[in-house]
């Protein structure tokens with residue numbers, strides 16, 4: 001299930017939306033309160049939706065350039081017996097505290113680093129990046145609930161793992177790993193299960209990917225296995241990856257890390273000359289069971305993967321940007337803020353890899369759901385988490401099943417999340433939750449029927465909130 005960019009009525013809305021707050025600073029540091037619900041929230045929906053993402057872009061003299069340069073704003077929606085309370089708070093990372101104290105950027109963010117005013121400060125930047133002191137801990141990408149109940153915000157730097165209290169949104173502190181596994185970066189989307197977390201760390205020294213496990217209740221990561229890069233010059237970017245019941249799917253795409261740029265801008269670079277690969281690692285043994293070339297691809301987010309029974313292959317779905325990296329340019333804030341109602345983001349598609357496990361050297365990549373039939377998929381897909389790693393109905397190439405779409409012209413819905421009804425026996429029995437910023441500067445929490453996408457409840461927020469990025473569900477005990 002995905003929510004599309006809300007541009008269907010762009011022809012009738014040729015004006016800018018000066019009040020749209022999706023890409024603007026959150027109005028204040030913190031708010032919480034009860035929300036008036038219009039509609040009916042199912043009484044089985046008891047728990048807390050947490051969402052992370054950039055929400056404070058301009059502080060003092062610092063003006064964020066990219067969406068990913070903003071400082072993390074946590075949002076909370078707590079559902080209890082049909083009632084809803086909400087709140088938001090700034091993540092108190094060292095990077096956020098420093099930018100407030102200095103009235104300017106102090107750590108290196110995604111596309112920006114402190115501008116040295118003299119040679120000594122330039123040398124200080126070099127030393128700070130090499131020592132890690134200037135590496136950001138602004139954990140803006142995701143918020144995850146570990147199997148032991150701890151809740152952690154993440155970004156792609158190792159430093160950027162911060163534990164929070166899901167009830168108060170207070171920042172508890174840095175989530176400290178107790179192992180000696182090296183690597184300054186990590187996937188922003190580890191796969192979390194009741195008993196373990198699985199993630200992928202790029203290896204810049206030996207040019208490869210380390211597949212990592214951390215058991216619930218511990219802070220110690222262990223190596224499951226590793227696979228070497230098959231293309232040069234550096235490992236491909238691993239924002240996300242996928243798992244099946246038995247395998248970890250490690251992508252190697254032409255969008256690669258650019259550590260040599262650490263002192264001058266973007267840390268990722270598209271290498272059109274590089275080939276693309278998908279590696280399949282067996283979860284239990286770390287053995288590489290396939291390492292195949294695939295057509296070039298560009299993705300932020302894998303949707304799901306599963307083992308195709310009887311076919312000796314693995315199916316891997318992702319939001320694929322037609323091997324076009326220009327999406328990064330379009331996520332600059334000046335581009336996002338110039339939204340006129342017209343299509344401003346490059347087209348993308350739901351791409352499906354078929355990865356053979358029989359020793360064949362190449363895998364397939366095709367469009368799973370034609371955009372002209374399904375609508376344009378931008379990104380931020382969600383599925384019923386019970387079906388993670390397993391055959392699932394949405395998306396199905398044979399049935400080409402699609403959901404109805406929820407749509408409100410001029411509004412920006414954030415990443416949806418699916419919550420299954422307890423006792424459900426079919427995949428779409430549940431609700432979809434999202435937060436929406438509308439063109440008037442307002443915002444509301446939205447609850448849709450997971451099967452029909454009919455709106456069943458909305459609750460107006462005191463003011464619109466920034467778009468954010470990713471969230472998680474914390475069920476009530």
Ligand SMILES: [Fe+2]
Pocket residue numbers: 141188189239300301469470
């Ligand atoms: Fe992401």
